[in-house]
Amino acid sequence: MKKLFLAVFATSLTIIGVRAQVIDDENGKTFFYYDTLSNKKVKEIFHHTQEIKIFTDNKGNSRDSMILIKSGPYTKYFENGTLECSGTYDRGTKIGVWKHYNNKGKLIRTEQWTSGKMIKSTIH
Numbered sequence: 001m002k003k004l005f006l007a008v009f010a011t012s013l014t015i016i017g018v019r020a021q022v023i024d025d026e027n028g029k030t031f032f033y034y035d036t037l038s039n040k041k042v043k044e045i046f047h048h049t050q051e052i053k054i055f056t057d058n059k060g061n062s063r064d065s066m067i068l069i070k071s072g073p074y075t076k077y078f079e080n081g082t083l084e085c086s087g088t089y090d091r092g093t094k095i096g097v098w099k100h101y102n103n104k105g106k107l108i109r110t111e112q113w114t115s116g117k118m119i120k121s122t123i124h
Contacts, residue, residue: 047072078103
């Protein structure tokens with residue numbers, strides 16, 4: 001089931017112009033993708049949980065699908081390898097302090113998140 005989900009996920013991303021590769025699927029640690037529309041490679045490192053969701057189509061047929069939900073520390077890097085942002089997800093929702101950097105590595109903004117809502121943003 002997990003391999004089928006990943007195949008469908010990767011295929012659907014390719015259709016919209018993105019190629020994806022999960023490096024450590026069991027621990028949900030590294031996720032690379034290459035956006036063929038903008039010709040940029042992006043690297044994200046995050047932990048995730050997997051859940052099976054049941055969807056019902058407009059004909060009343062039920063289908064299940066494995067989805068990945070970001071949960072835990074998160075980092076994203078620019079194409080040049082410089083840190084772009086870091087923070088924490090709690091079951092797909094941003095929480096705590098998030099830091100954003102420019103492509104030279106300088107801190108440009110800090111955000112405070114609670115329950116998926118930004119409550120404070122500081123420009124540096």
